[in-house]
Amino acid sequence: MAKPTASVRELIRAQYADLTQTERKFAQALLDNYPVAGLASITIVAQNAGVSTPTVARMVQKLGFKGYPQFHQALREELEAKVSGPTQRRENWASDAPEGHMLNRFAGAVTQNLSQTFSNLDADAFDAAVRQLADTNGRLYVVGGRITRALADYAFTHFQAVRQRVTHMTSSSATWPHYVLDMVQGDTLLMFDVRRYETNLQRLAELARERGVHVILITDQWSSPIAAAADQTFNCWVEIPSAWDSNISTMMLLEAMIAATQEESWDETKARYDRLDDLFDLTRLFRKF
Template structure:
């Protein structure tokens, strides 16, 4: 019986992982390590590359809810195609199947679904690992985003700078990035935001910093940026909405949860920074006083 393929293959693997046999998990892990490329050839080749038999692959894809390997293969190809779509194609995709309900309702349903899918896929140990890395003020934290996600990077920087010292916001101009990389040291962390259509400059940056021993925390979409294979921790956030653009709501919500977790891990040091920061704001009369 065919499954409902609104879920990505990656998501289906995570859902069914506990029920997989050892050999099936070996193929699943090989696919996730090089996703989705490792599943885009024939069943014989993908089985051979993963070191398992073709029947093992066939059994696993059926456990995921596919009728057989061809349907599984097509699902991966659809995901690959979705990664590269621009605003016009995205708008065409949803408008051709748009229900009669008001756009407000369709947006509310889409965003609610995105939030549910995003948070249901976050493993607590991965979340805690990222929290620990972002809270470690002994190591500098660098933050960078892309054309659209630069707004998320700016938001993250504003908050993390208040919570902890040694935070650098890398500018939106990739021409300046080598200056930051020059001073990066092993053990430091780079927080990256990258959603479709994934940016080549961000991938090159990740490759450079990885070679220098810098840890990478990535916020990406449900299909997964190519940077995923270079990360210590990656979070997949669901982004599709009835629009030519993707949504940052689930990404922002997960980011705000992470900021709160880092704040709690650094309390009471963070409290002291907040109090000193307020004293500086008072001296500059930055905020209006009502008393």
């Protein structure tokens, strides 16, 4: 039996309907503390989930693994990938990098990332997030981390034109309490967080959720811990032949969200665009031909 190429989380989601009640109990225990809950021995894992060891063994095989050791190793590899830094990432791909020019290898990786990202998108979750992003009854807050703040800035620039009441939170967590102070139920917080996940962003998500704020998370394929506090989580595949992860699939998803939000409230958005162009003309920001 070949080793599955999808993550254990994805395999559980794909096979969930075929699991028995006790197998679902173990699956849920694993997803609630993923992937740590599956990193102990089969006996301890079963005890922690309140199921028998044969239940765990049967579910593991339903997911496509030969046995528990293979399942355990898959979770370990996912965890190692999740926490790896730039040096380790480069070693991971450089050790078995295919021959050929970097441009070809890079293009292949990016194409695969885009395909994986969009084939795993939940259309209903996407539509629900877009409706929330377009709802001007609440304020939209946007924030990113050390690397993803560039995505947050891009999102803010576009959403500020698409709709009113948009706030770009600074990258300094010391200023965040001032923003949280004004957050109320019905507001939306769009967050970006990729490995290595930032603890201050997770705490911000928890504080916002406590205030009834709708949290939308864009993260990588391993999922930021913020997912536990998010209303919608979107996973983007990011690995490339580099010491750094790629933001190409993340940016593609973000641009799809911006376009869909624009269409959700086009009449109001068009009026904003027209007024904005008038202001650009008055300030002579752009060259006229």
